[in-house]
Amino acid sequence: xxxxxxxxxxxxxxxxxxxxxxxxxxxxxxxxxxxxxxxxxxxxxxxxxxxxxxxxxxxxxxxxxxxxxxxxxxxxxxxxxxxxxxxxxxxxxxxxxxxxxxxxxxxxxxxxxxxxxxxxxxxxxxxxxxxxxxxxxxxxxxxxxxxxxxxxxxxxxxxxxxxxxxxxxxxxxxxxxxxxxxxxxxxxxxxxxxxxxxxx
Numbered sequence: 268x269x270x271x272x273x274x275x276x277x278x279x280x281x282x283x284x285x286x287x288x289x290x291x292x293x294x295x296x297x298x299x300x301x302x303x304x305x306x307x308x309x310x311x312x313x314x315x316x317x318x319x320x321x322x323x324x325x326x327x328x329x330x331x332x333x334x335x336x337x338x339x340x341x342x343x344x345x346x347x348x349x350x351x352x353x354x355x356x357x358x359x360x361x362x363x364x365x366x367x368x369x370x371x372x373x374x375x376x377x378x379x380x381x382x383x384x385x386x387x388x389x390x391x392x393x394x395x396x397x398x399x400x401x402x403x404x405x406x407x408x409x410x411x412x413x414x415x416x417x418x419x420x421x422x423x424x425x426x427x428x429x430x431x432x433x434x435x436x437x438x439x440x441x442x443x444x445x446x447x448x449x450x451x452x453x454x455x456x457x458x459x460x461x462x463x464x465x466x467x
Contacts, residue, residue, distance in 0.1 A: 274305045274312040281325035288330045288361055292323050295370065299377040317384040321377070324356065331356030332367075334376070336383050336390055344372050400429050403436060409452055416455035423460070430461035 271279070278289045289312075296314050297303055304315045311324040319335040333356040334340060337347055346368045347357045361367060368376075410416050420428065431451050438444035454463065 272305060273307045277307065277312055277325070281330075282327065284362065285325040285330050288364060288367070289323050289325060291364060291367070292330075292332055292373075295373055296321065296377060299374055300381050316381060317387070320380050320384055322356075329360035329362045332358050332361065334380050336380060336388065339383070339388065339390055340376065340379055342376075344368065344375075346372060346376075400432055402428070402432055406432065406435055406448065406451075409448055410455065413452050413456055415458075416452045419455045419458050427460050431455070434461055 274293065278286055278293075281289060293312075300314075300316050300320065302316055303320065306313055306315060308319075308322075311322055313322045314320045321335060322331075322333045324331040324333070334347075337357045340347060348359050358367060367373065410420050420431075435444060435447045435451055438447055451461075454461070
């Protein structure tokens with residue numbers, strides 16, 4: 268008797284419409300990469316071959332299919348969508364087998380994904396752009412008039428300073444701004460960060 272794998276169990280628990288979609292995608296993946304292994308990661312089936320290759324997911328009303336390195340795949344047929352635009356995966360919301368690209372296209376894309384993993388190609392890391400923030404004169408003046416507040420503010424990290432600056436400057440009205448400014452000075456004098464209420 269063959270034991271059910273975690274992926275078998277995942278598919279069995281999926282809504283009825285999703286079962287043929289998940290089974291079809293799984294079959295194609297195994298046919299294109301006989302050495303593929305399966306594992307449940309983040310709650311859904313992932314397929315691994317020299318690293319994660321792709322994943323299938325069943326939702327309440329649709330399925331998703333994602334290539335791990337979809338962002339750097341060539342997409343000659345223009346079928347890959349930006350993840351999150353219309354669904355979680357690279358083919359948007361898949362509600363039936365008709366929503367998938369033709370098998371010949373799927374196989375071609377799987378072959379490219381396999382080749383990327385075999386070559387050890389990495390997804391380039393996104394550069395973190397640090398944005399400068401300007402402390403308005405009225406805030407500098409108010410903090411400077413309270414020695415305790417000034418001492419706290421000067422000892423803060425840039426991110427802690429930025430939280431206060433954005434909170435005050437994002438006020439929609441002068442009344443709200445003045446209220447936030449007064450609160451800022453009070454909390455700074457007590458040595459508190461902007462979101463001190465949420466720190467356990």
